[in-house]
Amino acid sequence: MSSASTPAKHLPASDVSAGVGWTGLAALLVWLMVCRNWALVADHLALPGPHAPMSGPYAAVATLFVTGTAMALWSIFVDKVHLRPSTGIDWKLGRSSAESLDLSITKLAGLWTTWALIGAFYCIGRWYWDGQYLFAMEILGSAALPLFLLSIPYVLWLDRKLIEPRDQAWHFGALLMGREAWDAEAVKKHGRAWAIKAFFGAFMISILPGGFAQVVEADFAASLHDPVALGSILIALLFLIDVQIGTVGYIFTFRPLDAHIRSGNPLLAGWVAALMCYPPFVWGTMGRADVLGYEVNTAGWAYWLSGYPALLWVWAGLMVFLTAVYAWATFAFGLRFSNLTYRGVLTNGPYRFTRHPAYLSKNLFWWTSTLPFLVTSHALTDMVRNTVLLGVVSGIYYWRARTEEAHLLAEDAKYRAYHAWMAQNAPITRGLSKLGSRLRPRVPEPQAAE
Structure with missing residues (x-):
């Protein structure tokens, strides 16, 4: 379905408020501070058990419920999502x-x-x-x-209470x-x-425990004057935000929270594109040099820019920014994040600027952090392979985005209006659409019969 077929004058209202995501983020950060300073808390309250930072895997799981509970409370008492017709619930029934x-x-x-x-x-x-x-x-x-x-x-x-049980x-x-x-x-x-x-x-x-332990045990003070160390810690924190709130989205799929899955993507192409990005189907984006491995003999940005302190700070800031956009694209979903699903339409946050902020920022991060065209082996074959294969990975994400759009366009008139509005008004989406139209070959118009 073409977005041009459904012109939109206004950006449709989002089914997810900005408040629920920011509430989850605030609760997560507060809980992380508690975990990092658990020794002081335990000393002050004279609690039994180890007086040390809570960085273990079970603390990572507990964080899910702290964050999810905060978002659920906001959803019910502020957004009052349980009263929406889309829940399918009639509380007076x-x-x-x-x-x-x-x-x-x-x-x-x-x-x-x-x-x-x-x-x-x-x-x-x-x-x-x-x-x-x-x-x-x-x-x-x-x-x-x-x-x-x-x-x-x-x-x-x-x-x-369900209208249709x-x-x-x-x-x-x-x-x-x-x-x-x-x-x-x-x-x-x-x-x-x-x-x-x-x-x-x-x-x-x-993947919860590793990132959680890294952030809870990180020494922020010792990294303040080192762009590589500070950038790495901040990126780890932002990825932790993405993973924690994303996992909450898979757990809190309850109708009273209006967070239930309306439908999973019915398109085979959508499933293939999504599963190609995750183990065990492919490990190329997970650090191993398999089918889509694009990091063979690469050393990364810190190695190649090591002699340029100012550029290191700028590059670290760029990657932190890209990761922040990626994390924002996740917690903006609130309780509704998950792959391959339709759970309502999100039109605020970074989705106000592009329909796929997570995919765009993630792929830009991979290009800027890996620099696949710079290799320690100085071999042209490694340079070409890495660059081409990362291009293939980016192409898979483009394919994945298109299959997700096809699913949502078929499901909801609001998404069709959002899709059309973004094509005409969103700065990033509009620019990419114009670029794509210029790159596509023009189909000659049929000549009128004489």
Whole structure:
């Protein structure tokens, strides 16, 4: 669908307020300060246990709930998202427990079977039992029983208030139980949504501990006069913000918060483009020189600029800025961040300037930090390979962006209006669109018959 077909005079209102993301960021930073200064806190309160910074992996997981709870409270008490029609909830609805019990049983059958299938997938996937994924499996394994038990009162309660309790999970349960008619498209949507949560949720949890420990244990004071050290710490902090709030988005997918997944991307191209960017499908962007490895014999920006102190400061500032935009693009989603999903339309924050600020800033960061065309081997082949392969990675992200747009354009008229407004008014998007139109070959107009 062309954006030109739906001209927009005004930028549509965002489904996510700026306040929820900034609240999550503030809560995260406060909690990080508590973790960094836990020795002083424990001394002052005479608490038992080690009096040292809380930098362990379980502290990283606890941070998710501190941040997520803060955003949830803002969403309910300030944004009042639980009252929005998009939740599908009518709080005045008085459906009896007896009336909704059969619906809830069917839905729970669908949910529990889904979780069992996810567990089987984790068991079969060998990569989940090695390296950083071991921590994710430990956390998810510990959460399995509480999740199973808490799902019962949650579903029983929510089904009494849902306008249409026969949601996607119910349709999957109906398929399994074979007692009532079920909708195949709803079952597909249910499967896609939980496949996204299972795949990306485990990945996000797996990368929590490393960055968290690095930031909590970092010596900021000792780095103030070193652009490389200070830049590295600030970049680590910003990536931590991205990972922490992004992981919250995969966990807090609750209807009362209006953060539920409306649909997962139904396009095969969208899944291929997204999965190519994550292990185990490809490791090129994760530091290993495999199919898309673009860092062979590269030394990075600090090495090549080491003799130019002023330029080091400028370059470090540029990379911190790009990472800050990337982190902003994540926490601007509030509770709704996740890949391959439609969970409402976001039009504020960095999405006011470009439709894909995260992809744009991330790829610019890779180019400026890696400098793939400068290699320590001085081999032309390494220079060409690295540059071409990073170009391929950037191309994959462009493809990924287009598939996401195709999904959202088909789902929501508000996104179609946003897409059209951005093409005409957003400075970065408008500029890139003009550049693309100049690079594309012109199709000659048909000649009129004489």
